[in-house]
Amino acid sequence: MAATPARTPAEQALAARYPAERTSLPGTADVIAIRDAAFGGIEKTGLPHRRVEDWKYTDLRARLKTFPPAAGPADVARVLIARPAMEGDKARRLVVANGRYRPELSDLENLEDGLAVFSLAKALEAGDAAVLAALKLDEATAANTAVALNTAFMTDGLVITVADGAVVERPVEIVHIAEGEPAASTAVRHLVTVGRGAKLTLIETVESLDTVAHHSNIMTVIEAGEEADVDHIRLQLEPDEAVSMTTLVARIGRQATFDTFNAALGAGLARAQVFAEFVGRDAEAGFRGITMLSGRRHADTTLSLIHGAENCRSRELYKAVIDDEARSAFAGRIAVPAFAQKTDARMMTASLLLSEEAEAYAKPELEIFADDVQCGHGATCGAINEDLLFYLLSRGIAKAEAESMLILAFLGEAIDEIQDQAVHDALIHRVEAWLKTRASARKAGEPAA
């Protein structure tokens, strides 16, 4: 391709890595063929840049400096000391360390009736037909760069199934831990199937124990069956050096209830993608998230929702708090085909800029072909309201604390939608820690009274 500019170091690293690794990655010949197709797509176009509409605000070609080698086995001793988001035994912990499922570190005792957990790597090696079928994605999703990288390099993940009618009350928490130096990359795929009338709360925690530029690429595919009730929460907590890409693919069945929440609290470069589709009528879904940014971090939330069935209702709410020289981008797209009458969708995104250098980008998009619908979207961007701040200051509350209160209230609108109280509290705990760090930094910066 004469028109393609010279390859960036990250692209060169990718081109060198894949041919060397493709046969040693888990999977039968069928899996290798799927990997080849995915990598072929990336090879052809290179990494996306700002001229590629889906990556307009997150120029991967410019931002991805390197593409580190695959992660080796993790040090078990260090993995054990990592703190989960959920304290004690409130959730069932499943550990994925350096891209590999570690059953020996996971809590697999007394699995609820109907809940099954096994390794994706093993299923790929065995050529499990159902798992292979679940790797198939629609063309647009499969071509997405983060997805294609995941398909090409995925090493392991969890295959979780909840049988029809099974109600799993205790949340399941997948803890992703990247550990070790130098920087390495991981690609993990989870396949979650929640049967008819079944219930599951799934928490994903993404962490890195070292302040090096680990790359993590986690993709979760959730199939919510008819009348299923699925709650998905992701806490992304990596250090500023990390690069984090997460993708959620959700197919929501008839009369199902589906909620997903993404808390982007870490990584220097973070991209959280959601590709969701209503495949059965009368379903309800909530897509929410918060982004908290400081330093020179960059976070991108991309949502694509296809309202592909009649009489479905969805609510989208994404909030971002941006400090220092950080940048936040939100791109949300709701598509309503002509047959999806009685669709009710409302998308809202709000950004709070806390410093002069902070930047916010939003692109809330509607694409509608049905006439009997109620669709709306809103977007706002601004600073902390001076009147509210003044009110608190006049009550004798220090500025840094007053700001923290207002920020928490701003984010609360989204956080309070989380149904599971334990998960809600765990997240609030993280948010408060973030705010405390900010407040003490502010105080230190202020002249002594």
Add this chain to the structure above:
Amino acid sequence: MAAVKETVDQVLSIDVDKYKYGFVSDIESELAPKGLNEDIVRFISAKKDEPEWLTEWRLEAYRRWQTMEEPTWARVDYPPIDFQDLHYYAAPKKTQGPKSLDEVDPALLDTYKKLGIPLKEQEILAGVEQGQRPVAVDAVFDSVSVVTTFKAELAKHGVIFCPISEAVRTHPELVRKYLGSVVPITDNFYATLNSAVFSDGSFVYVPKGVRCPMELSTYFRINEKKTGQFERTLIIADEGAYVSYLEGCTAPSRDENQLHAAVVELIALDDAEIKYSTVQNWYPGDSEGTGGVFNFVTKRGDCRGRNAKISWTQVETGSAITWKYPSCILRGDNSRGEFYSIAISNGRQQVDSGTKMIHLGKNTTSKIISKGISAGRSSNTYRGLVSVGRKASGARNFTNCDSLLIGNKCGAHTVPYIESKNASAIVEHEATTSKISDDQMFYCLQRGLPQEEAIALIVNGFVKDVLQQLPMEFMVETQKLIGISLEGSVG
């Protein structure tokens, strides 16, 4: 659902097949040979007795254009345009410089009569009738301005309102200073093409502190078979000046697509205000989507001075393809940009329109109100950008775009981009898409309104924010021109 049926019928009653202005007037015209090359560019320039610098400017644009690619990001779908299969210059038969309307080719006047522009009447009415302000009309028939009225009246106030080809000769310093300063020749594919081959258009200069005594109005009309029309409009409001400019368009029925790529540049200096209103009703093609005008327009205003204000109002009902984003660059502190739009699409029309508000100065404000009504098999997209620069402290934007869908074979899309780099700026965006709500209908019916009136009330309410922005005179013409009045035909 009956409510929707009624509305469907109403919109169908303005069926594209019954396009009222689909006639062709037979006037001898002078055509440049088909195709585009440097010689054609020179030919156009020579035809207009242009100075050397302008010829060079056109050639530079042409050379640039050759290196550019046609944009494909808009949500419009049309067969590829063969840019070498078009005439780039067409002039109506030369008359001996008409001194008055009587000397103008009667066929031409007849055309205007069919369009409902009472040119003569308006000249007589100039400043006479109480309560109705006069309107100056610079009529463009194909590419050359044939008649300009009210010149004397305007000259008294020092307002320059003439074809741009004349301005190049009479006011070269102004044209040279401002032409291409808002839309540079490198701007985009269609604007660059326009810069190379622009035929004619209007030039307005309102001097310092002058409030233009009347609404300025230009009717564009594409007439000659297979000619692209490339207007170039340049409006400058000097310090403290005010001008309101009206543009309205209809085109005759044709089998072949007609290309239209205009460029409009507005410049508002300190404390100046420009109000630019458009009604666009070019031939939209027949019900199968054949024929129809391709409208690729670049319109941009530059609030160059402090406290400047630029306001765009548009009613888009015609054209097979509309690709149009009137924008405001809010450079001066405290400057203001406004965009009011009604876009109605029917048949197989495709509209991709919106605005850009670029906030650069302190305390700049902007307001965007867009109403899209989509029917038939059409596609109606709002695409807009609100950008707040690092230095635009205290900037404020409010955006509202609503879409109404009639039938389930059409599409309504909203693609807003919001970019803020200043914490003290407040940007708000809201958009809704719906049909006429059952609740609203029920409320009206329950109050005893007949169904038809209820729909009229609701649809009327839907676009009212924008209709109110149109100047009074234009409101009347709008109704004549577009053959559908949301105010009248529905009610």
